[in-house]
Amino acid sequence: xxxxxxxxxxxxxxxxxxxxTVTFCLMHAIPGGPFSPTxxxxxxxxxxxxIEKRYGLQDPLPAQYLHYMESLARGDLGxxxxxxxxxxxxxxxxxxxxxxxxxxxxxxxxxxxxxPFGIIAAIKRGKWMDWVSMSLATxxxxxxxxxxxxxxxxxFSVTLKWLxxxxxxxxxxxxxxxxxxxxxxIAYITRLMRSSMLEVxxxxxxxxxxxxxxxxxxxxxxxxxxxxxxxxxTYLGPLIxxxxxxxxxxxxxxxxxGIGREYVASIGDRDYSVILGMTxxxxxxxxxxxxxxxxxxxxxxxxxxxxD
Amino acid sequence: MPDQMLRxxxxxxxxxxxxxxxxLSRKSVSYWSxxxxxxxxDPLAMIGLVVIAVIAIFAVFGPLFSPYTYDGQNIQNQNxxxxxxxxxxxxxxxxDIFVRVLFxxxxxxxxxxxxxxxxxxxxxxxxxxxxxxxxxxDMVMMRIVDMxxxxxxxxxxxxxxxxxxNSVKSILIALCLTYWIGTARMVRSQVLTLKYQEYALAAxxxxxxxxxxxxxxxxxxxxxxxxxxxxxxxxxxxxxxxxLSFLGIGIQVPMASWGTLANDAIPTIFSYPYQMLFPALxxxxxxxxxxxxxxxxxxxxxxxxxx
Numbered sequence: 001x002x003x004x005x006x007x008x009x010x011x012x013x014x015x016x017x018x019x020x021t022v023t024f025c026l027m028h029a030i031p032g033g034p035f036s037p038t039x040x041x042x043x044x045x046x047x048x049x050x051i052e053k054r055y056g057l058q059d060p061l062p063a064q065y066l067h068y069m070e071s072l073a074r075g076d077l078g079x080x081x082x083x084x085x086x087x088x089x090x091x092x093x094x095x096x097x098x099x100x101x102x103x104x105x106x107x108x109x110x111x112x113x114x115x116p117f118g119i120i121a122a123i124k125r126g127k128w129m130d131w132v133s134m135s136l137a138t139x140x141x142x143x144x145x146x147x148x149x150x151x152x153x154x155x156f157s158v159t160l161k162w163l164x165x166x167x168x169x170x171x172x173x174x175x176x177x178x179x180x181x182x183x184x185x186i187a188y189i190t191r192l193m194r195s196s197m198l199e200v201x202x203x204x205x206x207x208x209x210x211x212x213x214x215x216x217x218x219x220x221x222x223x224x225x226x227x228x229x230x231x232x233x234t235y236l237g238p239l240i241x242x243x244x245x246x247x248x249x250x251x252x253x254x255x256x257x258g259i260g261r262e263y264v265a266s267i268g269d270r271d272y273s274v275i276l277g278m279t280x281x282x283x284x285x286x287x288x289x290x291x292x293x294x295x296x297x298x299x300x301x302x303x304x305x306x307x308d
Numbered sequence: 309m310p311d312q313m314l315r316x317x318x319x320x321x322x323x324x325x326x327x328x329x330x331x332l333s334r335k336s337v338s339y340w341s342x343x344x345x346x347x348x349x350d351p352l353a354m355i356g357l358v359v360i361a362v363i364a365i366f367a368v369f370g371p372l373f374s375p376y377t378y379d380g381q382n383i384q385n386q387n388x389x390x391x392x393x394x395x396x397x398x399x400x401x402x403x404d405i406f407v408r409v410l411f412x413x414x415x416x417x418x419x420x421x422x423x424x425x426x427x428x429x430x431x432x433x434x435x436x437x438x439x440x441x442x443x444x445x446d447m448v449m450m451r452i453v454d455m456x457x458x459x460x461x462x463x464x465x466x467x468x469x470x471x472x473x474n475s476v477k478s479i480l481i482a483l484c485l486t487y488w489i490g491t492a493r494m495v496r497s498q499v500l501t502l503k504y505q506e507y508a509l510a511a512x513x514x515x516x517x518x519x520x521x522x523x524x525x526x527x528x529x530x531x532x533x534x535x536x537x538x539x540x541x542x543x544x545x546x547x548x549x550x551x552l553s554f555l556g557i558g559i560q561v562p563m564a565s566w567g568t569l570a571n572d573a574i575p576t577i578f579s580y581p582y583q584m585l586f587p588a589l590x591x592x593x594x595x596x597x598x599x600x601x602x603x604x605x606x607x608x609x610x611x612x613x614x615x
Contacts, residue, residue: 015456022464027471248555286460
């Protein structure tokens with residue numbers, strides 16, 4: 001078990017090394033430094049030199065790279081070159097709790113809706129309930145989240161005026177962003193749960209359970225569900241990644257002060273140091289969550305060989 | 309002695325009628341014509357195919373027959389609702405939204421098809437080599453894949469877009485640099501399962517080269533699942549482009565893609581919702597159609613589902 005975990009952590013560190021290196025190289029290959037004079041901002045050469053020296057931008061690139069790696073190892077994600085006195089750590093500290101709250105609600109909602117829908121579709125295979133679940137799942141996979149969010153926003157906030165359009169004040173504020181984020185995960189979980197349930201229901205031990213007179217409800221809930229839900233656990237990793245990238249659009253659309261909106265804003269401002277730091281934070285977050293999910297998976301499914 | 313037991317006079321020639329019985333009267337059905345027969349019977353997949361064909365024809369020829377261009381501004385006609393003159397209305401510069409949606413279709417379909425085609429080639433090369441040669445080669449190639457797959461590809465795509473600037477070409481390059489991973493893994497697993505089959509062994513035994521076994525025996529037999537995977541790349545490439553453009557890091561103005569059109573319509577969604585409706589509809593219909601085609605192909609090409 002320990003060996004498995006160490007191996008996963010090592011692989012995660014390598015992934016991060018690649019991401020950091022690619023990000024660093026690309027961001028430094030973009031022509032023009034963060035303080036290069038523009039039309040609006042004409043900085044004298046001597047001042048520019050002083051600023052660039054202050055931030056170590058005149059060092060050779062390998063030295064800057066090592067310096068950056070060193071500060072990353074200390075947990076320092078860098079500072080913004082566009083906003084005064086703002087560090088990436090502050091942006092993350094401010095935005096992450098907000099995004100994490102919306103994200104967690106979305107994870108719970110997708111599991112609570114997706115799993116039962118999948119089960120029902122599998123048990124009532126070929127009946128109208130299966131048809132309804134599968135149609136909804138197709139809609140969820142085909143319609144992009146931002147299109148859906150915009151349509152919901154128009155319908156419920158603009159036309160019907162039932163729900164607020166921006167911010168995160170009350171529970172009502174969560175409904176539309178969570179719907180926008182959770183729709184496609186719900187669709188995937190429903191499909192996944194349906195096919196794995198159908199697979200499990202064909203197994204011999206289910207026939208045994210039925211033969212000894214267990215009620216159909218208990219067969220499904222007690223015997224089938226435990227094995228059928230395992231593939232959904234493996235989907236948790238991609239789910240977290242999907243919610244993260246989904247938040248770029250949803251947070252912007254609903255003016256939610258989370259890290260997704262911060263990231264998109266830094267892209268718009270071409271604030272390269274923030275893009276660099278945020279990208280590394282996102283990457284690290286997804287890598288860590290994937291390791292957690294993998295360990296969880298190995299714990300709940302004894303068939304997984306921990307040696308690999 | 310066997311040759312004494314099987315004497316020639318024990319045998320007599322078949323009559324002409326009996327010979328005819330042995331001939332297969334029907335042509336043998338090839339894998340692809342069989343798949344096409346099943347695909348044709350799937351109504352949703354056929355509807356999807358027709359919808360995509362219609363969109364493609366409109367995208368290619370529509371703008372030629374329209375009096376408007378995608379960047380032609382007309383200040384007198386700002387923010388007009390849908391009418392006979394402007395089917396989808398006009399935007400804040402008086403540009404015809406119908407023509408702009410058609411141009412968006414050109415961009416989306418081009419990106420989808422080109423990205424899928426390029427990744428088809430890269431995926432087959434990478435996955436085929438990795439799976440067939442195995443051992444150290446496979447180990448190194450798959451560790452590289454593991455390192456790239458650990459992070460959402462959208463992060464890499466955004467970084468590459470920042471580096472290359474906003475254009476259709478940059479989006480294509482970014483998608484091609486990141487999307488091949490899934491295809492490569494799929495091809496690898498297919499090749500891995502097929503390379504120990506008897507026919508591959510037989511080919512090896514009679515001295516076929518590695519290249520020949522891979523290209524003549526293994527890849528054609530795994531083509532069905534590979535094509536299904538690549539088909540699903542088309543909607544995800546289109547989605548990525550729309551997503552990026554919606555965030556303002558996709559196509560450059562005055563060019564219009566469905567994502568930028570939707571993005572442009574956000575500030576005025578309260579007063580002019582139709583400006584959002586048409587690009588949103590265009591994306592959704594296309595995504596539905598492509599997903600139906602993909603599902604249909606998967607059912608048609610997967611022999612395990614054959615009844």
